[in-house]
Amino acid sequence: MKIKSQKDFLSGVLLILVGGAFAIGATNYNFGIAVRPGPGYFPFGLGIILALLGIVVLTSAFTSKRTDGDPIGKIPWRPLLCIVGAIVFFGLALPRLGFVISFPLMIIMTAAGGSEFTWKDAVLNAAILTVMSYLIFIYGLQLTIPLWPALS
């Protein structure tokens, strides 16, 4: 058998795994009976359905009429790491370093994910966005966001 759609193949496998995991996890909870369904009733059924759908998608990976193999394509590591990294960094840094330091750094990290990155643009962008966000969210809407590094 030849995989005719890489995308569907991977999708199917992932769906089976996720569905299976939910179904197995659901067995930890009381199942109940049809008259009085317990907390495990719904998730178990859904997990099984998801896994079944995964099988359907997986089968279609072999029966597809495509001839190009429907490749998944290259993974854009640079934007992926930069964007996800920037979000995680923001989560870590905001309570410790405060908005004024962590926010512009996050924006520069984000900008580094683009292919047309230049330091000049990124720093300028970070400065403008920081001032704007401060005015809108902290000054204007009065949201509680730590501004400066937490002492201690």
Added chain:
Amino acid sequence: MDLLQNLYIGFQTSLSLINLWYAFLGAMLGTLIGVLPGLGPIATIAMLLPSMYSLQPTSALIMLAGIYYGAQYGGSTTAILINVPGEASSVVTALDGYQMARHGRAGAALATAALASFFAGTIGTLVVAAFAPPLTALAFEFGAPEYCALMFLGLVGAVVLASGSLAKALAMVVLGLLLGQINTDVITAVPRFSFGIPELMDGINFVVIAMGVFSFGEIIANLGKPPEHREIFVKKVTGLWPSKQDFHDAAPAALRGTLLGCLLGVLPGAGPMLASFTSYSVEKKMSKTPEAFGKGAIQGVAAPEAANNSGAQTSFIPMLTLGIPTSAVMALMIGAMTIMGIQPGPQVMTTNPGLFWGLITSMWVGNLMLVILNLPLIGIWVKLLTVPYRFLFPAIMAFCAIGVYTLSNNTFDVYCAAAFAVVGFLFNKLGFEPAPLILGFVLGPMMEENLRRALLMARGDWSVFVTRPISATMIVLAVGLMVMITLPAISKKREEVFVDEE
């Protein structure tokens, strides 16, 4: 007359200075994000929700609604001027609108789109106002089985109308339902799938998912593609007013589009996109000169624009009367209501008449503002089209990051959003459409609760769903839709429709 009385209450609310301001703000923001690439109404509303706590619920909802229909509007501007539909619902507008622009009739195309939309918005508002009260009355007859069946119908609708593979769309809904299971069980208070993490016991916030998947995931996927350089065909738009002949051609098309939009907008899961597609093909079939379509036929602009706008209005009906979202945007509106302490459902009309009718009438006010915003200010929007993406995506990230954090002043939400960014990227890469996921996620807990309550009531007898007339009708409709879509002739047609879109 009741209708007039109700509209009067509504206008009292929506014409107050503060609400006019928020309607304006919403319409403006909506147009902006409709014009800008890579930022849709789902991401924008999700981003703004945390900032809404401080607003009056009525003002907040008026503004969110404005963003929604404003985006339909803005999307058509880009469709006409640069052949890039800003929103999914303006895909068909690009077909003839862009051709009109190339023949030097950009002004007429833009004006037609704006006037058709305004006309449709007016009718749409009236339809919502006329049909909301009887439907609300009907909603009070609903018990757990009916709600459950209706949500089932909604989910099936979302699947049928999602683009791409049917199995994948179904999988998205089921995955959404499953993610909704991460919470504390409502009936027995058992925490489920929380792995001992206290934040997970309250469930994942749907804003986190929406933002992770729709904003962050999209950005990653967009950056992964080679940079696109937008070419603007029309530097300056002149001759805004359509000619007499244009009016003569466009008016009947706009009327037909409006009616179709009103009908299709109410359908669960359908909304404006289906409306614009259908009305375009109807116009093409009815036209004496079908060969003109795709080459700059004014009917091809008027009809879909009218349809998507009236569809956007009437898609509020299920949300307002039943408290049930039929699309991802409506799910966010429901979320906004809950955040502000209003329990969505049929009782809103009686307990909060000002909010209910104010929101409905504000849609008309907002539509009027859109005409004013869009036609004379078109130059500004054209300029905005030239903003390069490298300046845009950090800005989107910045606002989203603040939004996620301030949701509950909790960094856990930020990490969750990062995880969903990866998930959203995967969806994009593997060809899954994420909108059904959000709908499933929001409906999941509601549906489970109603399902279990229905089964409890019926002593575990599943036939309760088919023995009660309202519920049975909806189940039959849902099953009918499912069967229809799997018939070879229709599934082929469906593929064609969605191929056109790409």
